[in-house]
Amino acid sequence: MATLPPSTLPEFPASPSEAGGPAFSPLYQQIKGLILRSLQAGEWKPGEAIPSEVDLAARFRVSQGTVRKAIDELAAENLLVRRQGKGTFVATHAEEKIQYRFLRLMPDDGEASPVERKFIDCRRLRAPAEVARALELKSGDAALQIRRLLYFRGQPVVFDDIWLHGMLFKGLTAERLSDYRGPMYGLFETEFGVRMIRAEEKLRAVSADATAAGLLNLAEGAPLLSVERLSLTYGDKPVELRRGLYNTAAHFYRNEVS
Amino acid sequence: MATLPPSTLPEFPASPSEAGGPAFSPLYQQIKGLILRSLQAGEWKPGEAIPSEVDLAARFRVSQGTVRKAIDELAAENLLVRRQGKGTFVATHAEEKIQYRFLRLMPDDGEASPVERKFIDCRRLRAPAEVARALELKSGDAALQIRRLLYFRGQPVVFDDIWLHGMLFKGLTAERLSDYRGPMYGLFETEFGVRMIRAEEKLRAVSADATAAGLLNLAEGAPLLSVERLSLTYGDKPVELRRGLYNTAAHFYRNEVS
DNA sequence: ACGCATTTGTTCGTATGTATT
DNA sequence: TAATACATACGAACAAATGCG
Numbered sequence: 001m002a003t004l005p006p007s008t009l010p011e012f013p014a015s016p017s018e019a020g021g022p023a024f025s026p027l028y029q030q031i032k033g034l035i036l037r038s039l040q041a042g043e044w045k046p047g048e049a050i051p052s053e054v055d056l057a058a059r060f061r062v063s064q065g066t067v068r069k070a071i072d073e074l075a076a077e078n079l080l081v082r083r084q085g086k087g088t089f090v091a092t093h094a095e096e097k098i099q100y101r102f103l104r105l106m107p108d109d110g111e112a113s114p115v116e117r118k119f120i121d122c123r124r125l126r127a128p129a130e131v132a133r134a135l136e137l138k139s140g141d142a143a144l145q146i147r148r149l150l151y152f153r154g155q156p157v158v159f160d161d162i163w164l165h166g167m168l169f170k171g172l173t174a175e176r177l178s179d180y181r182g183p184m185y186g187l188f189e190t191e192f193g194v195r196m197i198r199a200e201e202k203l204r205a206v207s208a209d210a211t212a213a214g215l216l217n218l219a220e221g222a223p224l225l226s227v228e229r230l231s232l233t234y235g236d237k238p239v240e241l242r243r244g245l246y247n248t249a250a251h252f253y254r255n256e257v258s
Numbered sequence: 259m260a261t262l263p264p265s266t267l268p269e270f271p272a273s274p275s276e277a278g279g280p281a282f283s284p285l286y287q288q289i290k291g292l293i294l295r296s297l298q299a300g301e302w303k304p305g306e307a308i309p310s311e312v313d314l315a316a317r318f319r320v321s322q323g324t325v326r327k328a329i330d331e332l333a334a335e336n337l338l339v340r341r342q343g344k345g346t347f348v349a350t351h352a353e354e355k356i357q358y359r360f361l362r363l364m365p366d367d368g369e370a371s372p373v374e375r376k377f378i379d380c381r382r383l384r385a386p387a388e389v390a391r392a393l394e395l396k397s398g399d400a401a402l403q404i405r406r407l408l409y410f411r412g413q414p415v416v417f418d419d420i421w422l423h424g425m426l427f428k429g430l431t432a433e434r435l436s437d438y439r440g441p442m443y444g445l446f447e448t449e450f451g452v453r454m455i456r457a458e459e460k461l462r463a464v465s466a467d468a469t470a471a472g473l474l475n476l477a478e479g480a481p482l483l484s485v486e487r488l489s490l491t492y493g494d495k496p497v498e499l500r501r502g503l504y505n506t507a508a509h510f511y512r513n514e515v516s
Numbered sequence: 517a518c519g520c521a522t523t524t525g526t527t528c529g530t531a532t533g534t535a536t537t
Numbered sequence: 538t539a540a541t542a543c544a545t546a547c548g549a550a551c552a553a554a555t556g557c558g
Contacts, residue, residue: 063527084536088542198514202512204506205484340524
């Protein structure tokens with residue numbers, strides 16, 4: 001592609017504006033798409049370096065600046081991580097320094113403490129309607145339910161009820177979950193090749209039911225922050241639906257708007 | 259500045275690495291700083307266009323690409339808005355099409371409805387300790403307290419308790435608040451020259467007290483989403499502390515993580 | 517309706533700086 | 538020190554969107 005000067009783009013205007021999309025996209029967007037495809041295909045694994053900008057430029061027959069702009073966007077979306085002098089790396093959940101990339105819970109007093117996990121159960125069931133809809137499963141398809149607690153300084157603070165796309169996580173058991181050190185999304189990545197790249201969350205305040213109250217050492221009816229998270233992989237394909245109940249008595253959910 | 263080739267930068271390495279900072283910054287960062295200063299000084303008002311890239315390049319004696327990169331970052335931070343063929347504009351809260359830029363509340367059923375406001379009171383008091391600390395006031399300094407309700411489809415959903423930096427908002431009254439059409443941050447912008455560019459939020463689940471329950475038509479003890487927002491203007495100077503109590507029975511707070 | 521000027525957006529090429537190994 | 542990789546900066550040309558005459 002693009003062996004000719006840029007003015008000749010698009011070489012094949014594809015289907016006109018019929019398919020809804022803009023029938024044309026700038027060269028760097030096309031390159032971005034190609035890199036994305038390689039990421040999705042697993043050509044470069046999480047944590048690994050992708051080829052250098054000049055290599056990619058040669059491979060795609062475009063200038064380094066064009067590759068650079070494509071990578072810029074992928075880095076802005078947290079799919080790639082640039083490190084000057086070293087290279088550009090595929091983002092990963094498996095080697096996050098301190099904490100979970102998606103967890104925005106902070107203690108009221110600055111000190112971020114390490115968290116401990118405790119798995120309550122891990123079962124394979126038929127997806128309930130709501131879960132099936134969110135994960136784009138056919139009703140009756142298999143889903144995996146995981147429930148667990150997160151502890152901060154010995155106190156249970158988060159109760160997670162997690163539903164996973166059944167087909168993608170064949171062979172996931174409570175043992176493998178418990179044995180794995182590090183964030184769950186790291187395990188998904190390394191053991192199942194499923195990479196969470198983005199998540200949409202819906203936050204609400206709810207009252208603790210008997211189960212949640214018991215697990216979190218609270219009175220029934222105590223207010224809890226409900227965080228419903230839909231996690232997406234490449235192509236915005238949903239692979240996990242999770243409802244977390246957070247005890248925000250001594251922690252808060254941090255966010256920044258602009 | 260930068261009348262010489264880039265290799266001569268920094269012209270004056272300032273204090274070495276003693277002051278903590280990196281003692282040097284790339285040219286485009288310096289340009290960004292200069293544009294920022296002009297924004298802060300009000301050289302271009304919210305909603306207005308800033309000079310074209312070539313004009314700015316001439317003014318700062320750098321290439322267009324360097325100006326471009328500076329503007330890119332300012333646009334990424336939502337301080338500027340680029341519009342192809344028209345120019346680059348100073349971001350504003352005053353002409354947001356549909357809704358409040360900082361409000362992330364969505365109805366459970368897609369339809370985003372227009373919101374109505376009702377102001378409860380607007381008083382000038384001495385800042386309580388917590389407010390003074392957050393707004394970096396001396397204890398005893400004047401602060402402005404505003405309380406109001408937001409209605410969605412006729413139902414009260416949000417109860418806001420707002421504290422403003424006293425000196426910056428002299429002459430703000432309940433009347434002016436009620437009379438102004440559009441978001442409050444728009445009024446701050448046009449009437450007081452105070453521009454909110456960023457906010458940090460802390461979310462918690464709490465129980466409705468008698469006041470909140472009464473105002474939001476809820477039973478006392480009902481769970482509410484508490485959104486504590488610290489709004490910042492240029493230079494990360496805090497100018498507003500706000501606690502919103504959201505009834506999330508039919509709405510949720512939308513967030514995206516990546 | 518058409519063309520023109522203006523402005524941002526894209527792409528190339530080249531050179532040099534900075535960080536890492 | 539040298540090689541490699543990303544980062545910065547310049548310049549030039551053309552594309553696409555907008556608004557005006």
